[in-house]
């Protein structure tokens with residue numbers, strides 16, 4: 267085996283990138299190769315403190331091939347065309363001639379368990395592209411490159427509230443992400459992620475949306491007529507910090523995504539939302555009804571976990587309700603992340619109005635978080651690779 271020379275020959279950069287949750291959903295491509303979407307989408311970037319990918323990229327004349335370690339396991343880049351594409355594009359755009367032809371080592375990990383079924387590809391690709399941009403000195407829009415790793419990854423290139431404009435150009439040059447409001451635009455807006463207890467591996471987003479494009483008439487209608495209108499409504503709601511409009515549009519979008527999945531033929535099986543997901547929808551609906559206004563909004567992606575939006579002032583009551591209807595097996599660590607003040611007494615009439623059966627253990631745990639910032643570079647001490655460019 268080739269001996270790897272020490273230290274001075276290895277250049278490296280370590281970065282961290284966030285997860286995002288779509289409130290106007292991306293579902294369906296008009297170009298599979300370039301990952302160009304049928305419609306624009308909009309997301310909220312979540313705080314890196316609770317959920318993030320970290321990636322170290324290293325370059326050296328002494329490396330003999332590109333290597334990738336993901337969550338502690340070596341992967342074969344030859345079988346990962348999307349990684350290859352990101353690497354090739356970043357090399358082509360590099361302003362550093364001496365690094366252009368060198369092989370690259372990549373080591374990446376998430377701070378959340380993959381088994382939780384939380385989207386890791388968006389944070390992963392966004393982190394890879396951001397880290398490579400620092401290593402290879404690439405300037406300009408990076409979101410269109412992250413997009414070619416995974417569509418939703420382009421939105422993780424920014425913090426706050428982010429729009430992915432579908433674009434019109436055939437080469438995808440205008441299919442890029444833009445920040446529409448910063449992470450401190452809407453103080454008090456909080457996110458609760460209800461991690462649903464289930465490990466079943468379903469259909470991937472990539473495969474699911476492909477089948478929807480081929481078979482769902484509802485998807486055509488949605489992308490042409492519903493989404494453009496909802497984009498306008500949502501942007502206005504965000505700019506005015508109008509929680510009720512934001513909440514209503516968010517829930518309608520989630521409902522329509524899952525209706526499209528049902529309209530897909532044959533339908534996506536097992537369905538992304540399971541019994542627990544539907545109970546959560548019911549809980550939120552009945553709670554909002556009781557309050558006489560929208561206080562919580564749910565949204566679901568290609569899995570059973572619920573993402574709830576709620577204002578800070580209401581979070582104690584809502585988490586108590588969640589605990590009441592989805593009592594954990596052990597109380598310790600049920601709510602992780604940002605502090606949630608506990609409230610023990612729930613209004614009797616409120617409890618009576620929520621006509622769902624408690625499901626012990628159905629929600630494994632809850633991650634409490636908020637809107638956060640985009641990718642950032644970390645100090646050397648956070649490197650995932652040692653001085654030889656190998657995993658620590």
Ligand code: DP6
Nearest residue numbers: 288291292416417418471472567568
């Ligand atoms: C349901 O970005 O994972 O989360 O572009 O094929 O990699 P590919 O798909 P991906 O799809 C995400 C779909 C979604 C909705 C969203 O994030 O907008």
